[in-house]
Amino acid sequence: MELTANIPNLESMSECSIKPYDSIYLGMPYCWEYEGNLIAGGDDLSSAIELLHVMGKNAYVSTFAVPRNKDLKRVFRAIDLAAEMSDGIEANNLGVMRYVTKEYPDMKVIAGGLANVYTASTAELLYSIGVSRIVPAYELSIEDIEKIKETGVEVEVVVHGKVPVGIGHECFLKKFSSAVGKECPKICREEMFFRSEDLVLKPFGHATLSGKDICMYEHIDKLKFADAFRIEAVTERIGYRERIGRIYRNLIERGFSRSDFEELRSISENGFANGYYFNKAGQIYIPG
């Protein structure tokens, strides 16, 4: 089982934070302006890929999730470099995905969770044009994901972390910059949440994430048909990636540990949810 996580910038790439993982997705797909964003240009991306390879890890490169025409030059730049140096390219935009499979047919192409892959028939079509791995739409149940896996494509599922509940045209953090007294890009250095009764959301760039951590620690056996487990950590604070990764590495290699599970609970500031895996509202948590 391949354990993966995502890292937005070089600053977040400590050896400890990478160690538990087999593969790392590089870059912040929700916001170009994020400080040090590895996919926004500059030399950091090649340094990051080299660093991962020295550590014996796979380096996958994420691409901006909702590219408009004005963004394509920057997207192409990151893809060109990724095609030369990395082990795979993740795209959440179907046009970008098709561009990579055409221009770089030998490249491993991963359809991200925001690519809206809801059906086995969509998965089959993408597989036929060269997409080798799919992160199914977050909204799918385990049964729906198993159908996608049956097409032969590799499947990666999120086992822990905050997943997007939507992606839009604007950054909601920026909308509140005068109330906060901080401008972009400093405003996302500290966390913002939207709260309404028991519902919590975390705005971040163009995406808005589940405020609760999706946690499948207690149900991991139900996802064993997948090829890779992802820890969604791209918007998280220092230390999160390392601690969560260590706990899931232990789970894969040694099995369930009550103390590890309690540690997971202590890390999660807004509690757990199972996402949509059990065909319930995404914010509900069903204990194992």
Add this chain to the structure above:
Amino acid sequence: MKFVGLRGYSRYSDTKSLSLDEINNLEDVAVTLNRVRDGDEIVEVCRKIKHEHVILNELYAIASVSKSKKVTVSVGMNATNNLDLEFYRELGAHAVVIPPELNYEVESFQKKGLKIEVFGRAFVEMFYKGRCQLSAYASGKSVKKSGVCNMECAKKWDVVYSGKKICETDFKPELTVYDVQADYVKHETRQIKGEGVIENGADSKHSQS
């Protein structure tokens, strides 16, 4: 041109959409099937629709149905750039709907034989149309899967920064009217009546909107 939703297959309420028989008794309509269903099922249903123009939301169905009908790629597919257009052209689509948020840059889209459809009047929402799972997250009611939205976005939300509440907000959909030109200009009326209206050209004298 008018477009109508097929009951069980279109996003938003089944009480406003029409049955297959009702649709096949109409003249000159385009049929919307923009709820998530497996591609084979959509292809099969499209075979039973007598009309030549459908609006689809699933990749395999877009490719397959395009061989026999005019297919408009729904706004739910979230085409935001020329690479998206290139892909849908390759799949054989007739037209692609651009999100209303991108109306101001519609001239940057390279059509190359593909038709562009825009919203002349739209409810601009918290997220791009087709990219919202908030209702499913909050209440299990899924727009994509079952065509039902619980409108969580319209709630009052506390904005909490660095642990402190700084203000309240909501994200109610805003009805927005645009001065925009494209091959098709759609006037979204879904929350007002059961049928939407597409006019052929923004300045058409025959507009029914």
